[in-house]
Amino acid sequence: xxxxxxxxxxxxxxxxxxxxxxxxxxxxxxxxxxxxxxxxxxxxxxxxxxxxxxxxxxxxxxxxxxxxxxxxxxxxxxxxxxxxxxxxxxxxxxxxxxxxxxxxxxxxxxxxxxxxxxxxxxxxxxxxxxxxxxxxxxxxxxxxxxxxxxxxxxxxxxxxxxxxxxxxxxxxxxxxxxxxxxxxxxxxxxxxxxxxxxxxxxxxxxxxxxxxxxxxxxxxxxxxxxxxxxxxxxxxxxxxxxxxxxxxxxxxxxxxxxxxxxxxxxxxxxxxxxxxxxxxxxxxxxxxxxxxxxxxxxxxxxxxxxxxxxxxxxxxxxxxxxxxxxxxxxxxxxxxxxxxxxxxxxxxxxxxxxxxxxxxxxxxxxxxxxxxxxxxxxxxxxxxxxxxxxxxxxxxxxxxxxxxxxxxxxxxxxxxxxxxxxxxxxxxxxxxxxxxxxxxxxxxxxxxxxxxxxxxxxxxxxxxxxxxxxxxxxxxxxxxxxxxxxxxxxxxxxxxxxxxxxxxxxxxxxxxxxxxxxxxxxxxxxxxxxxxxxxxxxxxxxxxxxxxxxxxxxxxxxxxxxxxxxxxxxxxxxxxxxxxxxxxxxxxxxxxxxxxxxxxxxxxxxxxxxxxxxxxxxxxxxxxxxxxxxxxxxxxxxxxxxxxxxxxxxxxxxxxxxxxxxxxxxxxxxxxxxxxxxxxxxxxxxxxxxxxxxxxxxxxxxxxxxxxxxxxxxxxxxxxxxxxxxxxxxxxxxxxxxxxxxxxxxxxxxxxxxxxxxxxxxxxxxxxxxxxxxxxxxxxxxxxxxxxxxxxxxxxxxxxxxxxxxxxxxxxxxxxxxxxxxxxxxxxxxxxxxxxxxxxxxxxxxxxxxxxxxxxxxxxxxxxxxxxxxxxxxxxxxxxxxxxxxxxxxxxxxxxxxxxxxxxxxx
RNA sequence: GGGAGCAUAGCUCAGCUGGUUCAGAGCACCUGCCUUACAAGCAGGGGGUCAUUGGUUCGAAUCCAAUUGUUCCCACCA
Numbered sequence: 001x002x003x004x005x006x007x008x009x010x011x012x013x014x015x016x017x018x019x020x021x022x023x024x025x026x027x028x029x030x031x032x033x034x035x036x037x038x039x040x041x042x043x044x045x046x047x048x049x050x051x052x053x054x055x056x057x058x059x060x061x062x063x064x065x066x067x068x069x070x071x072x073x074x075x076x077x078x079x080x081x082x083x084x085x086x087x088x089x090x091x092x093x094x095x096x097x098x099x100x101x102x103x104x105x106x107x108x109x110x111x112x113x114x115x116x117x118x119x120x121x122x123x124x125x126x127x128x129x130x131x132x133x134x135x136x137x138x139x140x141x142x143x144x145x146x147x148x149x150x151x152x153x154x155x156x157x158x159x160x161x162x163x164x165x166x167x168x169x170x171x172x173x174x175x176x177x178x179x180x181x182x183x184x185x186x187x188x189x190x191x192x193x194x195x196x197x198x199x200x201x202x203x204x205x206x207x208x209x210x211x212x213x214x215x216x217x218x219x220x221x222x223x224x225x226x227x228x229x230x231x232x233x234x235x236x237x238x239x240x241x242x243x244x245x246x247x248x249x250x251x252x253x254x255x256x257x258x259x260x261x262x263x264x265x266x267x268x269x270x271x272x273x274x275x276x277x278x279x280x281x282x283x284x285x286x287x288x289x290x291x292x293x294x295x296x297x298x299x300x301x302x303x304x305x306x307x308x309x310x311x312x313x314x315x316x317x318x319x320x321x322x323x324x325x326x327x328x329x330x331x332x333x334x335x336x337x338x339x340x341x342x343x344x345x346x347x348x349x350x351x352x353x354x355x356x357x358x359x360x361x362x363x364x365x366x367x368x369x370x371x372x373x374x375x376x377x378x379x380x381x382x383x384x385x386x387x388x389x390x391x392x393x394x395x396x397x398x399x400x401x402x403x404x405x406x407x408x409x410x411x412x413x414x415x416x417x418x419x420x421x422x423x424x425x426x427x428x429x430x431x432x433x434x435x436x437x438x439x440x441x442x443x444x445x446x447x448x449x450x451x452x453x454x455x456x457x458x459x460x461x462x463x464x465x466x467x468x469x470x471x472x473x474x475x476x477x478x479x480x481x482x483x484x485x486x487x488x489x490x491x492x493x494x495x496x497x498x499x500x501x502x503x504x505x506x507x508x509x510x511x512x513x514x515x516x517x518x519x520x521x522x523x524x525x526x527x528x529x530x531x532x533x534x535x536x537x538x539x540x541x542x543x544x545x546x547x548x549x550x551x552x553x554x555x556x557x558x559x560x561x562x563x564x565x566x567x568x569x570x571x572x573x574x575x576x577x578x579x580x581x582x583x584x585x586x587x588x589x590x591x592x593x594x595x596x597x598x599x600x601x602x603x604x605x606x607x608x609x610x611x612x613x614x615x616x617x618x619x620x621x622x623x624x625x626x627x628x629x630x631x632x633x634x635x636x637x638x639x640x641x642x643x644x645x646x647x648x649x650x651x652x653x654x655x656x657x658x659x660x661x662x663x664x665x666x667x668x669x670x671x672x673x674x675x676x677x678x679x680x681x682x683x684x685x686x687x688x689x690x691x692x693x694x695x696x697x698x699x700x701x702x703x704x705x706x707x708x709x710x711x712x713x714x715x716x717x718x719x720x721x722x723x724x725x726x727x728x729x730x731x732x733x734x735x736x737x738x739x740x741x742x743x744x745x746x747x748x749x750x751x752x753x754x755x756x757x758x759x760x761x762x763x764x765x766x767x768x769x770x771x772x773x774x775x776x777x778x779x780x781x782x783x784x785x786x787x788x789x790x791x792x793x794x795x796x797x798x799x800x801x802x803x804x805x806x807x808x809x810x811x812x813x814x815x816x817x818x819x820x821x822x823x824x825x826x827x828x829x830x831x832x833x834x835x836x837x838x839x840x841x842x843x844x845x846x847x848x849x850x851x852x853x854x855x856x857x858x859x860x861x862x863x864x865x866x867x868x869x870x871x872x873x874x875x876x877x878x879x880x881x882x883x884x885x886x887x888x889x890x891x892x893x894x895x896x897x898x899x900x901x902x903x904x905x906x907x
Numbered sequence: 908g909g910g911a912g913c914a915u916a917g918c919u920c921a922g923c924u925g926g927u928u929c930a931g932a933g934c935a936c937c938u939g940c941c942u943u944a945c946a947a948g949c950a951g952g953g954g955g956u957c958a959u960u961g962g963u964u965c966g967a968a969u970c971c972a973a974u975u976g977u978u979c980c981c982a983c984c985a
Contacts, residue, residue, distance in 0.1 A: 008945060237985060284984055292985055300983050410911060411980060590919065598919060602934065609947045616945035623944070690943065775951050781942065871965040879926050
């Protein structure tokens with residue numbers, strides 16, 4: 001320590017490692033239920049194979065601040081960590097790795113594939129949890145959970161069966177959003193719509209029965225004929241590659257342009273197949289030519305048209321997005337390739353009328369952002385939403401759960417009020433396998449199944465079905481699909497405490513509901529809303545009280561951080577460079593609820609500099625020699641009293657900020673308290689004089705008080721900067737070995753002596769003004785000055801200006817005398833620094849004149865108010881009184897200045 | 908197409924229930940200092956029609972309306 005303390009820079013590396021191990025080894029993050037008030041936070045589980053990015057950094061720093069603070073407020077704080085199996089993302093990574101080794105997923109059995117996936121999980125899983133330790137996260141690691149561990153898996157299965165038995169889960173055949181890369185269905189919210197520049201292709205659909213075409217003569221009718229006189233319709237489409245699936249063309253019956261097409265049949269270009277022309281009001285007359293090609297298998301709207309008009313449906317795609325055998329053309333080719341190809345072929349065949357640029361919205365898979373979603377008709381599992389949406393809406397509208405910022409309430413409400421059933425099945429292996437078992441069935445027979453937690457139970461259930469009494473276990477076919485990842489995440493606050501399987505266990509009863517949830521607004525639907533549903537359904541209680549929405553971390557230019565752009569700093573690299581405390585402070589200072597943050601390394605630099613400041617303040621204090629006989633200086637006397645008040649006032653302010661989740665404000669408060677109030681004022685005031693190369697000793701009383709303040713400041717800062725505060729808290733007193741700052745209480749707010757704070761502020765202003773005079777006149781600090789005062793001034797002024805501004809003497813005078821001096825005002829009190837020969841009278845006159853002008857302008861404004869009868873009559877008394885005070889103060893100031901001016905002019 | 912947010916100093920943003928926290932903070936910038944804790948620092952300083960236009964009010968950065976710009980969310984128009 002002795003050697004380390006001589007360093008003028010704080011070195012976080014060894015400190016951070018040492019204390020984190022200490023905390024963990026001593027179980028300081030661990031919580032067990034006891035008689036204290038619980039404070040619970042569950043981590044938004046990061047992907048098990050993920051690595052820490054800036055978003056995690058911000059999010060987890062915020063959580064850690066809340067948790068550490070709660071712990072030091074005397075609560076039994078618990079922060080439960082864990083990871084998410086992230087089925088699509090993880091499965092995609094595993095598939096990717098296998099294919100690098102030349103292995104295709106379809107060549108593996110389910111068991112073989114899962115074994116690879118578990119290998120991958122063990123290999124990469126937990127990296128992110130280690131990284132969170134570097135950040136200082138005070139998670140109870142003994143409780144680390146995984147969405148696919150035993151308790152969580154069983155909970156998911158139990159809930160599925162329960163919801164099925166309640167009639168909330170069903171199997172349905174409908175259009176789903178299909179991800180052809182992952183080859184799975186997606187829920188609606190997993191589709192991200194992106195605007196993109198594409199083409200609108202105008203295709204010729206020749207009329208089949210040319211001879212039957214009769215112009216109707218309707219006004220505005222548009223007939224198309226080629227050079228041979230053959231009639232054709234023109235269809236505008238963005239997806240020419242789907243024409244092989246066309247089973248109709250649709251016009252609006254009211255469309256005058258296309259009256260002649262009513263009742264006709266047309267020929268699908270290239271394909272040559274005849275399809276009917278149907279009529280439906282759905283078609284927009286204004287769009288394109290008013291003719292719509294109908295492909296019921298590949299478009300939701302077309303599907304609906306197909307249903308109402310009883311059209312055939314031709315599915316021309318394979319699950320991977322290549323053209324299937326159902327198509328006469330392009331079989332086996334990818335849909336994106338075919339689009340280019342077919343447009344050329346259409347062109348060549350003279351079937352392409354024209355191509356226009358077109359801006360349209362295309363749905364992409366959230367997890368495979370390069371893959372456009374393909375609407376596809378298939379059978380999936382769904383969870384009914386009306387009941388769950390209803391129970392999830394109430395606690396938020398009632399304010400039982402509070403959102404910070406509360407504007408997300410509107411988003412939340414709107415979504416729940418217009419919610420679709422949730423497609424919960426995924427055609428993936430990595431995840432919780434759907435506990436449905438199909439009974440043997442003959443070809444064409446409707447599928448029959450039972451839902452149960454195990455095959456044995458399923459068999460029992462199956463036996464109860466007529467005709468199935470003799471089935472054997474192996475006759476049951478287990479559903480191949482897995483559940484949506486969010487179907488496990490939504491149970492997280494419950495399943496972490498085993499509340500699904502054992503609803504009455506002491507842990508769930510103690511820790512649930514959790515206190516605060518810190519998360520990003522983009523998962524408000526995916527996760528937040530659904531956790532509330534599950535909480536209400538299974539615990540009959542909200543899962544958390546407050547939801548703090550963070551913003552998105554962007555770079556300095558406002559761009560989202562991404563791997564592609566390479567604009568995302570490596571968080572661990574930042575910690576290596578600046579220290580975890582510095583990084584935490586840097587992030588916290590620019591975070592406010594719901595607002596995106598524009599991250600720049602300079603903010604982290606600021607954090608590091610602050611660590612340095614704390615470190616050096618510590619060096620100063622620890623470097624003092626203490627004397628039991630030395631008397632306490634007047635300046636120290638004032639400083640101790642003042643800082644005590646200042647500290648209490650700041651604590652109160654921070655408490656208010658935390659209550660409203662204005663965390664950045666609270667952090668800034670403590671930053672300024674330490675840097676400005678403690679270092680720049682307090683320490684400078686109590687700092688013993690330095691004479692003849694020797695520093696005077698400090699008196700014991702002031703020293704003890706200073707250590708006390710330092711201690712309080714460290715406690716106040718601990719939630720934000722856990723490492724340096726623990727280090728210095730120990731260094732303050734060797735007797736603390738074996739203890740931890742984490743176990744101490746936060747400083748409390750107390751009654752604040754406001755008058756003292758005001759007096760001190762006035763004295764500070766005086767110091768600043770004196771220093772300004774010194775700088776302007778180039779008077780070094782070692783040359784002491786005299787200060788004359790006209791009027792009332794605070795009693796603590798003299799010691800403060802003496803110590804801080806090099807004033808040897810403060811004289812109360814009736815008049816500043818005839819000699820030249822530098823006069824200034826603090827409030828309405830006039831001060832003068834006699835400076836014979838140093839004052840430029842001309843410049844001074846000009847300055848005072850400008851000053852007078854400024855105050856006169858101010859006074860005019862005040863007078864305007866005061867002479868307004870309605871103001872005097874209507875405004876609250878206090879406000880009017882204030883205005884009167886402004887008036888009298890300004891008048892006094894102007895008088896003072898004028899007197900000063902005339903004196904100078906008469907020199 | 909529907910909804911929400913934002914617009915205040917060069918940058919990032921506070922400004923909460925209209926009135927001394929009213930025009931603020933941090934960073935950046937300028938000037939002077941290597942003053943025995945800290946140059947990653949100290950001291951001092953400049954800088955803004957509060958997007959625009961109306962309205963409410965004794966009084967508006969603050970409340971209301973419209974406009975402009977911008978960001979985000981939701982929605983099946985090929």
